Amino acid sequence: MILMAILTGVGIILSVSFVNHFFFHHQKAGKDYPIIGSLDGAVVAAAPEIPSEVCEMLASADVEIGATIAKANCAACHQFENEVHGQGPHLVGLIGRATGSTDFGGYSSALKSFGGEWSQDTLNQFLYKPSSYVPGTAMNFAGWDNSKTRQRANVIAYLYSMSGAELPECPVADDAAEG
Numbered sequence: 001m002i003l004m005a006i007l008t009g010v011g012i013i014l015s016v017s018f019v020n021h022f023f024f025h026h027q028k029a030g031k032d033y034p035i036i037g038s039l040d041g042a043v044v045a046a047a048p049e050i051p052s053e054v055c056e057m058l059a060s061a062d063v064e065i066g067a068t069i070a071k072a073n074c075a076a077c078h079q080f081e082n083e084v085h086g087q088g089p090h091l092v093g094l095i096g097r098a099t100g101s102t103d104f105g106g107y108s109s110a111l112k113s114f115g116g117e118w119s120q121d122t123l124n125q126f127l128y129k130p131s132s133y134v135p136g137t138a139m140n141f142a143g144w145d146n147s148k149t150r151q152r153a154n155v156i157a158y159l160y161s162m163s164g165a166e167l168p169e170c171p172v173a174d175d176a177a178e179g
Contacts, residue, residue: 054120056170058157063161066157070159080092085102088104089107093162094159095118095163098115099112109136110134110136110137118159123159124156128144130143
């Protein structure tokens with residue numbers, strides 16, 4: 001009887017582990033970046049190299065693919081279609097909203113005091129690696145690195161569409177403006 005209880009327990013643990021691995025994509029944390037100073041007592045790390053082509057990719061981003069990616073990776077914590085908070089704040093009307101500004105009670109002090117608004121640029125940097133962009137954030141997401149630039153662009157386009165905001169145009173390089 002004891003052996004049966006042990007085997008049942010092991011079976012349950014293995015089943016939960018399998019289901020967790022199958023349904024939830026776990027990403028390994030990226031490399032740590034060197035500390036370059038502090039901002040009001042918060043440690044600030046050197047920013048990783050984030051590709052500027054996200055702006056160009058937004059022009060051809062696919063909102064539907066962005067919705068699929070966001071719902072698969074973010075819906076466990078965030079709501080997209082109603083202003084109800086989950087484990088994380090809702091993302092309705094995110095574009096142009098001040099960071100850490102909804103009535104969600106679980107914001108980290110780092111995000112509440114970060115300042116600024118959510119935009120194409122802030123989302124690109126945050127989704128690249130939240131813990132580097134806002135050191136001390138409570139968001140438990142490793143980020144989408146340079147190999148996932150298209151993925152970030154599609155999700156950003158989706159968030160813009162959910163906010164009823166138009167994607168800003170990319171700045172024109174001086175070379176292109178002259179030629």
